[in-house]
Each structure stands twice: as C-alpha cells, then as structure tokens.
Amino acid sequence: xxxxxxxxxxxxxxxxxxxxxxxxxxxxxxxxxxxxxxxxxxxxxxxxxxxxxxxxxxxxxxxxxxxxxxxxxxxxxxxxxxxxxxxxxxxxxxxxxxxxxxxxxxxxxxxxxxxxxxxxxxxxxxxxxxxxxxxxxxxxxxxxxxxxxxxxxxxxxxxxxxxxxxxxxxxxxxxxxxxxxx
Numbered sequence: 001x002x003x004x005x006x007x008x009x010x011x012x013x014x015x016x017x018x019x020x021x022x023x024x025x026x027x028x029x030x031x032x033x034x035x036x037x038x039x040x041x042x043x044x045x046x047x048x049x050x051x052x053x054x055x056x057x058x059x060x061x062x063x064x065x066x067x068x069x070x071x072x073x074x075x076x077x078x079x080x081x082x083x084x085x086x087x088x089x090x091x092x093x094x095x096x097x098x099x100x101x102x103x104x105x106x107x108x109x110x111x112x113x114x115x116x117x118x119x120x121x122x123x124x125x126x127x128x129x130x131x132x133x134x135x136x137x138x139x140x141x142x143x144x145x146x147x148x149x150x151x152x153x154x155x156x157x158x159x160x161x162x163x164x165x166x167x168x169x170x171x172x173x174x175x176x177x178x179x180x181x182x
Contacts, residue, residue: 060067068074072084079085098104121136128135169177 065074065078068077075081076085076088098109099106121138125135125138127133165177168174169181172178
C-alpha cells in the first residue's frame with residue numbers, strides 16, 4: 001500500500017516536472033547558475049533575432065499600424081496625433097447627438113447650412129460699403145441650354161418607358177410582372 005502511494009507521488013512529480021519544463025523551457029532538476037541567468041537575458045546579436053523575439057498580441061506578424069493600412073487614418077485611429085483624433089471623435093459625437101438624440105434630419109441640416117451661408121454673404125456684401133472693404137466675389141453660374149435639353153430629353157425617354165411598363169402591368173397584359181408587383 002505504501003508502495004502504491006509513493007508511485008503516485010512520483011508520477012505526479014514527474015508530471016509537474018514536464019509541465020514546468022514546457023512552461024519555463026528548461027529542466028527544473030538542473031541548478032541555475034549565474035552564467036545561465038546572464039545568458040538568458042543577454043541581448044540578441046542580430047536584428048533578425050530581435051524580430052523573432054517580439055511577442056505580439058494574438059500571434060500577429062505585422063504591427064497594428066500596418067494592419068490598419070498605415071498613414072494618417074491609422075494614426076488617427078491609434079491616437080498618435082491626439083488633436084486630430086479628438087477632433088474626429090468630437091465631430092462624430094456631435095453628428096450622433098444631432099441625428100440620434102435631437103432627431104435632426106440631414107436634409108434639414110443642409111438647408112439650414114445653405115440659408116446661413118446665404119445670410120452671411122448678404123450681410124457681408126451690404127456691410128462692405130460701410131467698412132470700406134471689397135465685396136465678396138460671387139461668380140455667375142449658368143447652365144448651357146444644350147446640356148439641359150439633352151438631360152431633359154433623356155429623362156423624358158426614361159419616364160415614358162416607366163409609364164408604359166406601369167400601363168402594361170395595370171392592364172393585365174403581363175401576368176408575371178403584375179403578380180411580382182402585388
């Protein structure tokens with residue numbers, strides 16, 4: 001009975017030795033001298049051995065900056081330029097607050113922006129006479145008649161095609177389309 005207990009202790013000790021060898025990468029039975037400790041922590045001699053000893057998260061081969069594509073977007077995402085990253089975060093937060101919390105719509109925002117721009121230009125052009133500044137140069141914008149007529153002609157053809165398809169569906173000539181629309 002005592003022999004059986006001693007054998008199980010030896011097996012558990014040998015199992016523990018194997019586990020510690022796997023974890024530490026050396027025999028636990030050998031004594032560590034000062035020279036062995038220095039060899040373990042000595043700097044590698046070549047740059048290739050330095051690259052092989054870098055431990056990266058999740059076993060990656062490339063750094064995160066390269067995985068994200070490098071350049072300015074990766075710098076912003078990794079907060080390397082804190083002012084730009086904070087500006088992007090602040091802008092995204094402001095957009096989220098406007099559209100989600102305040103239930104503001106994009107079309108309304110664009111229209112209010114255009115109205116504000118128009119009001120500023122109006123005030124600037126009228127106030128420029130009082131403060132002796134030059135009025136803002138607003139270019140003349142005009143669309144060529146030929147381009148507009150070509151666009152309208154193409155649009156007219158597409159609208160007529162759509163109306164003929166709707167007529168065919170409503171009259172019951174094309175049963176497949178009628179059922180798919182229903």
